[in-house]
Amino acid sequence: MDFKFGEKEEKLRKEIREFTKKELPPGWLSSMLEEESDDKEWAFAMSMSKKLAEKGWLTMSWPEEYGGKGASLWEQLVYSEEASYWGIPGVTMGIGGVDWVGPSLMMFGTAEQKNKYLPLIASGEPDGIWCTAYSEPNAGSDFAKIRTRAVREGDEYVINGQKIWTSAAHRARWCWLAVKTDPDAAKPHNGISVFVVDMKSKGITVRPLMNYVGLHIFNEVFFDDLRVPAANLVGKENNGWYQLMHSLGYERGSIAGRCYGYNKRILDELIVYTRGNGLFREREIRHKLADIAVELETQKVLGYETVWKMSKGDSPVYEPSRDKVFNDHILERLAMLGTEILGGYSQIDPLSRNCKWTKLNGHMEKLFWLFLGFAFAAGTDEVELNIVGQFGLKLPKSY
Amino acid sequence: MDFKFGEKEEKLRKEIREFTKKELPPGWLSSMLEEESDDKEWAFAMSMSKKLAEKGWLTMSWPEEYGGKGASLWEQLVYSEEASYWGIPGVTMGIGGVDWVGPSLMMFGTAEQKNKYLPLIASGEPDGIWCTAYSEPNAGSDFAKIRTRAVREGDEYVINGQKIWTSAAHRARWCWLAVKTDPDAAKPHNGISVFVVDMKSKGITVRPLMNYVGLHIFNEVFFDDLRVPAANLVGKENNGWYQLMHSLGYERGSIAGRCYGYNKRILDELIVYTRGNGLFREREIRHKLADIAVELETQKVLGYETVWKMSKGDSPVYEPSRDKVFNDHILERLAMLGTEILGGYSQIDPLSRNCKWTKLNGHMEKLFWLFLGFAFAAGTDEVELNIVGQFGLKLPKSY
């Protein structure tokens, strides 16, 4: 048993802290989940991606040949924690670029695909930005039901259909697209394939789906006789489901740290805020803060456990779902407590950056209005609890 | 709209308060759900039944011809509230005697059955005590699956099988028994019948099922070639399910008041206790008390609504389940808060009546250890939420 990070990780931690001090504006509080929404913020995020790439951090876990540093999962964890605590924007290269598109390409891509796309991501340039298109209007939790169709015609596939909840589609240079290639497959999971799609292609329409606070995060993406070179098929035809399941594993190393870092920062801000205005002296408030502090410590070590299992070469099964449910609970509690603490001020629009009445940069309001969105981003709690029940407790299927 | 009780009800309320002052020992705090467990308490309960009968309150809602007073549902509500707040024991005549056995007999019984059993219940004598035997080891929530079998032989039925969770079986003179008379019925609900069984008959074995605090509330009851006169069949053969469903309605008028009265007393006791020892000055504690006070007020008016619907002649469908779920939540919160308030003292055995360290007569510990039992007594919360979902919200079946 050993609960200590190695020297390598501690050194990295120090470097990142120095980096943030130098590169981030004073008093910077991340905007998480919304950097794609605003042009100015997006530009800043892209400038940071570039710097992170130069530091070798952006894709640190990748092998050196693809622009990485072959960093360990523990280094990646430290990086994710710190990046998230300090709110460094631009760490993901759109949705999935760093987390799963790159690793999947390494595993399933052709040599051409690897050589073309991996360096783009690792460079931190706008040409390395990806969006991921899985969900469809009638295939949310029940992903196997997707209907977007790719039909082979000579050297091309012709794609028709619609995706929804496609984050960052309006910023992405490429799309990581799941489609049906065999609608008649005996099991619906068997007829799915993954393609790389150039977002500049003819036949793609991106329609913004504004969320209820007015942020542009999601999109609908329509494919209308989109022609994609057959060379853009990733891996084997009809093997997409298994590739995706596999690739889910890649992001897990970074998620734990990312969630913890974000939450820790919020808690720290709330502690300082309530100490400042005297609310901390109210037993109810400080006990709620204490209680969330307990949950955060628990989240930290649970996340470490997941990374530890991966570091031993095990493929985590239910742990990521477990960690996600746990994180969703924490976000909900932070959101409720944060707005309770802000009281009447929690009404202020978090997008009004310059309102003199805004507290904590609008961070608490943002969390309050977005925590439900975080929760949906990678599967609802119901779906995650089903996975925990089925694979963690070996209970029968419940849906 | 009118939220006021009539003069009749207010008068009754006053009479009951005078009665409790006269008849209950000073500082009496009810023992609820456990009067059957202890011989001495049972004797006291029976003495109170008798007095309640003399007052005409025990079966006040029954027609005068059967020993009642034809009291309105509102009078019954007031009686239930007060009896429960003051902890008057002996109000139910075992399990179901007053609440559903009597009313069911009035509806489905033969003239002989009515003449024999109703006066016994109304008299408040030990010979009017009933137990109710529905559940079986494999038929809990899924009641239609009962297997206890009654086979007609001439003028008798021969009954074999086993019941479980039969409260008060060790005190009861009679058993209100649900059995299978047609195991081959197309729908399992169609093969059920109800019998009146003399607990002194040969072929009945009662085995105590002690609960985990050592109270004797539940029993297993075994039937081994028990012979019951055919005249003891209640209503029509194989019609039992529908009769039981119907009879569930009867107790509803008293349940709301009973739950509210009990909870209100606990809350009052906790308020006085924490005011006394200074804990009330802690904002956390007094806000939790305040919050439960809100829930109790809500419970009160929800229960009134149910009674009001019945008073208009409507048969409540989901309301009793709604009220039960609500009550279960309140009990859980009271139990948690009560033991939090008692702290280390919540360890004291509630059955040790004379321990000098016992606080509040052991009432909070009793509640803590028993609240889960209350919750199971008439269907688990899952089952109740299913009913609320299906009939209150018209959602599809979820089980």
Place this chain on the structure above:
Amino acid sequence: MDFDFSEDQVMIIDSARKFLEKECPKNKIRELKEDEKGYDPELWSRMAEMGWMGLILPEEYEGTGMDFFDLTILMEEMGRNILPAPFFDTVALCSLPILEYGTSEQKKRFLPKIACGEEIWTLALTEPSASYEPSGVELRATSLQEDYVLEGTKLFVPYANVADRLLVVARTSQEGITALIVDAGSQGIKTEVIPTTAHDKQCEVVFDKVRVPKDNVLGEVGKGWEIVEFLLQRVSVLKCAEMLGGAQFVLEMANSYAKERVQFDKPIGSFQAIQHKLAEVFINVEGLRRLVYEAAWNISTGSPSRLLTSMVKAKANEVYQQTCIQGVKVHGAIGFTEELDLSLYFLRTKASEFMLGDTGFHRERIAVELEDYQPLFMSV
């Protein structure tokens, strides 16, 4: 005991629901979010024609003379349709205090204009402390000859941007708080709309040496907090009714969606995780309904309860928010979009929670009542 509505009440409910569905559809509500005024003057006039502004004012002030309970169920319908208009502010927060505390002069002067929809009023009570405690009132009213001179800032004043008059709660002495009727056009008043998430036109109002004639004091000098208590102890029930209406509608939306939306070949409402969530919300909304009616009825019949009103507001705060959160959860990602009507409701919960006291504030008031209360078992 009788929980039936009277025929008149059924009529109020039916006509309000029909009127609002027709005259104030959701797309209008969306437009008004972006509108500078935040309400539709034409719709306002039609509401006045319906007699709503004067619903519970006596006929001598051009009202219809109905009672507090009737106004409660009208507010419930407005909440159901989240009517964006300064109705609560004008009628509940201002006309009721004038009716209760005004001189006959003041009543004659102001109430008919409210009843006819001619004037919009609002309450300027909270300040940057964002508190409903007397200590939160720091805006100074200094006596100067026939006038008071107001100096200070009010925050979260609803619809001050379009108000004709403000009921301002000011500090006239160290211990004394006084309510003043102030012409919104007075010199020295600067109003700025605060950017709230709900775009619901709450304002910062700065008073820079604003002169108010002493005739405009409502109630007694130094006893203005009584008027605030009147709002906290009675009028807040109307806000709760509005919240109840909103919660009911959100529940209905989520319930419909749970029946329609199919995943894993079944309506999602047939999964216990969804069904039980909805059932719990349903139970709480039903409970809130009875609580609101109980409190409103008590007020209507002249026996208001400080304890019960605080219970209702605490409960309404919790139930409305939870209903929206669970409603969004049932919808999944779609619940997160601007396009779904749910967001119109959800975004307004924060303002409703804050208005006349958040949950912690009312829990404390309940606790104060419990501290002195004599339990039945000790009193008999």
Place this chain on the structure above:
Amino acid sequence: MDFDFSEDQVMIIDSARKFLEKECPKNKIRELKEDEKGYDPELWSRMAEMGWMGLILPEEYEGTGMDFFDLTILMEEMGRNILPAPFFDTVALCSLPILEYGTSEQKKRFLPKIACGEEIWTLALTEPSASYEPSGVELRATSLQEDYVLEGTKLFVPYANVADRLLVVARTSQEGITALIVDAGSQGIKTEVIPTTAHDKQCEVVFDKVRVPKDNVLGEVGKGWEIVEFLLQRVSVLKCAEMLGGAQFVLEMANSYAKERVQFDKPIGSFQAIQHKLAEVFINVEGLRRLVYEAAWNISTGSPSRLLTSMVKAKANEVYQQTCIQGVKVHGAIGFTEELDLSLYFLRTKASEFMLGDTGFHRERIAVELEDYQPLFMSV
């Protein structure tokens, strides 16, 4: 970072589990509930032979010299099997403070007897105030020549009915608290078992002019609260490990039942209402496990954290209780019976919660730490 157990640790776990399952089956636990002593002296001897009492004592005191983490995982196994024996009391509450604060004289005199299983010890700390604050200590120790004279009452003293010696926390001056080693057979000590629901032999111990030689002071006079803090900041983790073991077993029981029990023609574990309940419990038990290990490891390696220890106890209190409650719910009525092993665990949760501080107590300690803590974002 490495969460693997060492081979030695795996051996501790395996052998403890096998030993306890064999030597202390559930029927024995039931018997001991009714037993006057509340533990089995023969089993106690065999535990001593296994080297458990001296597990982390140095070899010079007849111990095995293993570390705090090793003791933690042993406690977890004991909790899993809810071993009814004064192990925690003797070893954790008494031998560890002696090892930390004792003179070499005291260590030599007392520790070997504990290591060999010859003596049973317990801590007499709490009093009728039932508090873990220094103010709760009112029992007086008055200096009289070579002795202290003890006068007062200790409450909830575990296994005082069979203890050979007591570690008594007494007030020696207005501000000063002192820990004293007291012979349980001293004249003037009256011990009475308190009737607890769990029948777990907690006692009232009345001290009537009990004389204790001054040599028996543990640590410094007037600084006895440091020893209590040592218990609160470190030793409590061992109690948490015990609770973790119990919670894990209860979860396993409930999970098995959910797979076996059929209603509506399906195992009840396939209903989301049941499955999601269990999944939430599972998540919390897994979290508690890592927290306990983290805290124990920190202590083992010489960097104990007051903050972390309080976090672990607060979490253990909540998780163990919730696991039992949910476990009973999953079982339905059967969970409510004496016959089901679950009750053995459930009934003990109250004692575990109270021991070394309940949730509110530790939340307050966490808050005190947070009040002074310098957040990272302000410190870089």
